[in-house]
Amino acid sequence: MASKITPLLFRALVEMCEVHSSKVVRGNPNRANIRHLGSCGVLSARRATLPLSSPLRTTPSRSFINLAASITARRMEYSESRTLGYTPEQMYSVVASVDQYQHFVPWCKKSRVVKGRKGDVRAQLEIGFPPIVERYTSEVTVVPNHQVRAVCTDGSLFSHLETIWRFAPAAEDQPDSCNIDFHVSFEFRSLLHSQLATLFFDEVVKQMVNAFESRAAKLYRGHHTPSRRRQRGGEQHEKTPTH
Known part of the structure; x- marks a missing residue:
């Protein structure tokens, strides 16, 4: 046995x-x-010690969510320059009045200034893409009549959002006009929100200058002359470590 x-x-x-x-x-x-x-x-x-018939190769695994995030989580940028029939002071006033954004900025449902100090303000904004409505806070820094810069500081919607407006007098033969430069860069925080990138880019970002020009026309009616667009461009970039 x-x-x-x-x-x-x-x-x-x-x-x-x-x-x-x-x-x-x-x-x-x-x-x-x-x-x-x-x-x-x-x-x-x-x-x-025996030789293997074929070398073993290890392939790093990646979940579907991570793979999709690497594809869709991109930083997008847009820049536009125009000559508008309003003074730099007038356009600056429109852009700097963040509490009024809810009345004319596309998809902006609420806008409230919660803190102000020496020209700087903290603004809370609510933006809605039905059925999604999100809130975020921006730090707004201004150089009177020259620049308005807003940077998202918290919120679940954006991992990065920065807008910059610059204003300068137009040519001497264009009195009561100004050159404006608008630049925005943004990146959504989550994969779900990243699906809104194209909608946000087309329906909000590309319409932003038009919205502010229309607001100026309403406030300063009679001073308006047709705008001239010097250049317009939209770009989409992969996020890089330098940002």
Whole structure:
């Protein structure tokens, strides 16, 4: 009986060692020559020295969500320059009045200034893309009659949002006019919100200058002359470590 059991036991030990050795090799090919202590150490070390019929390659796994995020999570930028029939002071006043955005900025449902200090304000805005409505806070820094810069500081909608408006007098032959430069860059925080990128880009960002020009026309009716667009461009960029 013992003579019959011994070969079976030996075969079982060999099979266990083979399974253990193959797991080690698959898990870390660089450890193929490591000797394993135990009753089957000699067997596992011996099998590890045998040449493999085909090299094992490990492919890093990536979940669907991470893969999709790497594709869709992009920083987008847009720049536009125009000559408008309003003075720099008038256009600056329109852009700097953040609390009025809810009345004319596309998709802006609420806008409220919650803090002001030496020309700087903290504004809370609510933007709605039905059925999604999100709130975020921006720090608004101004250089009177020259520049308005807003940077998103918190919120679940954007991981990055920065807008910059610059105003300068137009040419001497265009009195009561100004040159405006508008630049915005943004990136949504989540994969779900990233699906809104195209909608936000087309329906909000590209319409922004038009919205502010229309607001100026309403406030300063009679002073308006047709605008001239000097350049317009929209770009989409991958996020880089330098940002």
